[in-house]
Amino acid sequence: FKEPPRIEDLHLMYFEENPPANQFLCRAYLCQGQLKSPPEEFEEATMCFLKAIEISKHEPRCTFLVFNASVLYFQTVHPLLQPGRYQHLVSSLRQVVQSLEEVADQDHSWRAELMMQVVPHCLVDSGKMEDAASFAKVTEETGTKYSSAIQSRFSCQVIEVLSSCYRRDSQSVIVIRQARLKEIGKLDQWLHTAVRERNPQAVQAVCATQWNFCLPLLQHNLRRRIKAPLLRVVQALEDMQSILLGMRSQIHSELAAIEEEEGRLEASLTHLRKAMLLDDGTQRQRLSSAAYLLQLRGTLYQTPSRNEEKAAKLLQQVFSLSALNNGPAPGSPGSGPVAQLCARAQHHTTSVQKVDGHLASQGDDTDRCVLKLWATLVKTARKHEVWDVCRAACRLCLLYDDGRWKTFKTDSKIRESTLIFLITVFAQATVQKLQTEGVQLNSPAVLPQERGNSFFFPHSMLCFCTSRDWIQTLSAHATFNFIRAAELGAEIKEPWVVANAAIYLWNYNSHLLAAGEYQHLVATFQSLVEMLQKIEDRALVVLLCDAVARGLIQPVCGADNIEPAPPRDKGKNRAEKGTEKTANIHGGYLDSAALQDVCKALELCDYALHISSCNTPEETVPIAVRKQVVATWVQIKKLLQQQIGSKIDIKDECENEEVSAMTRVLVGVEMLQCNKNPRHMEFSVPSLSTLVSMASECSWTDAVVELQVWCQLAAFCYNVKDHSLVLCCTKSALQLEEAAAKSLKTMPYAL
Incomplete structure (x- = not known):
């Protein structure tokens, strides 16, 4: 290798001859890969090593070259093993590790080194979380073949990878928790193995990993789940007189809190004392204060002197x-809601x-x-x-x-x-x-429904x-x-x-009121009405009266169980006929209890209308509140089959003409609403043109109520195809849009 140009020429001449796929071609690829200098020629070098591996693993006598190629490959890519650059090695590293598995290479420690130090990092760095978690589990299975010391290294690596995967999955909190508890269980088993083999280094490694992995679970509702593993950790460290004093003190402190929650005060105090002995002084005040309060709690029924x-x-x-x-209540893991x-x-x-x-x-x-x-x-x-x-x-x-x-x-x-x-x-x-x-x-x-099933044991x-x-x-x-x-x-x-x-x-109880579940609140609100009759807040009393009245008539209206009176039997005596006559006067066929409730509701509405008559300025009740009572009152009149009359006189003794005018329009609109379903009785109502004229003449004090009235009148006029009145009503309604919107934002009597 002292003359690189000559070697390159020789390689070129060799490959031009199309050599057979044997160990010589493998060695040629290995040499060529070493001649490439990373990171400039990283991809070319990687291709050479992978070609050598691919040829070697198919030749039984050349499988040893797979190991050699993997070592040369690792040496070549080592400068690229940095955060942010791992992702470029994902594909090639997986092929190298997989090839070692295929040829069943006996150097398990080397295979483990590749799996632990390289592959998971690459997958995590590239964002392939599912692959990283899967490969981490394979790494874990491989690590079980070795001693506890190597297992500890594997556990640290596996946990680090899985933690990275879980941290990046922000929508799987429950999955993270369960996976973490599962890994804690495995670490607990490895600690048992390390203690059995009397390997202090492995024991400390597993204990440190276990503590780090338990930290996120030290929450009020979760830490009971990790009590047993932490107890075994502190016991193992204590038995070997570990010098990890700070960690031991912290674990004892957390165990004291867990024991205190369970009411085991003596055990909690023991842990606090051990924590104070192991502490280096930084937590002395906190620990001593906790111990003092715990001692007081143990003597709650003794009178202190100070x-x-x-x-x-x-x-x-x-x-x-x-x-x-x-x-937290005791419960089994995985139990349903x-x-x-x-x-x-x-x-x-x-x-x-x-x-x-x-x-x-x-x-x-x-x-x-x-x-x-x-x-x-x-x-x-x-x-x-x-x-x-x-x-x-x-x-x-x-x-x-x-x-x-x-x-x-x-x-x-x-x-x-x-x-x-x-x-x-x-x-x-x-x-x-x-x-x-x-x-x-x-x-x-x-x-x-638990786990998607509607059947319950x-x-x-x-x-x-x-x-x-x-x-x-x-x-x-x-x-x-x-x-x-x-x-x-x-x-x-x-x-x-x-x-x-x-x-x-x-x-x-606003959710029940919004859902119309008034019958559930009758007893509660009725007692309040009796106590509130002399207070100045009349709007509150009116609202409560209306809610009670609606609750009293709801069993009748909600079930729609009012039936016409049955035909008179000629054989009935005079008393029976008198009873039936009373039932006819009061409306449909009602039993005595239902009739009593409806009459009580009418009394409440009459009282609410009377106190909301606004005869003096200090007694003013918003027309929106009065509108609710009017709607209930008209409905009760229909139940009892009592006509109100076309003059719409509700006899509330109201001396305020403006309020009376608005009330008459509201009553007329509610009667029209009831006439849409004239099953038992139809109210005598003024003509639509008359009601529209009455509404136009009113001095409305609430834009929202006025808007509701015009919209309802427009709908009634549309149903009878009186389009001129429809245009009149809709024009008035549209003019109120801005005022009504503003009124809704500053709604009075939002209790």
């Missing part, structure tokens, strides 16, 4: 209960039951001080929306709402106001708990029933607390408290 310790003990009580109520929700329900119920014995353990002399501290904590937690702390602290406070609350020596109004605040916050925090489970207040639990159905009952209990509990807060507000004559509770219930 005030600071008393406050710390109270915080531990709250956060202990918070962790119990909100900690129904089983997981059931586990959380059972865990929450059991945790709440643990509070029962708390009150008896507290001294009577500290009750007032304890309550004051807890109430302060609730206020702070509510301000920052730390809902789990709110639930825990409120639950502990309200343990005293058994008659003891009134015995505390303080101003009665302040005492009751504090109680109202705690009850309201507890209700809000309970609603938030429902929302974290994907459920709205008073919404039923929905039976999900008895165990799954039992789990669903448990979850359903738990969700219903939480909804009932939140509703009860809001109502209780309103009742206490009424007792201390604070109408704003009652209104506040009503607004909370209205907003939290």
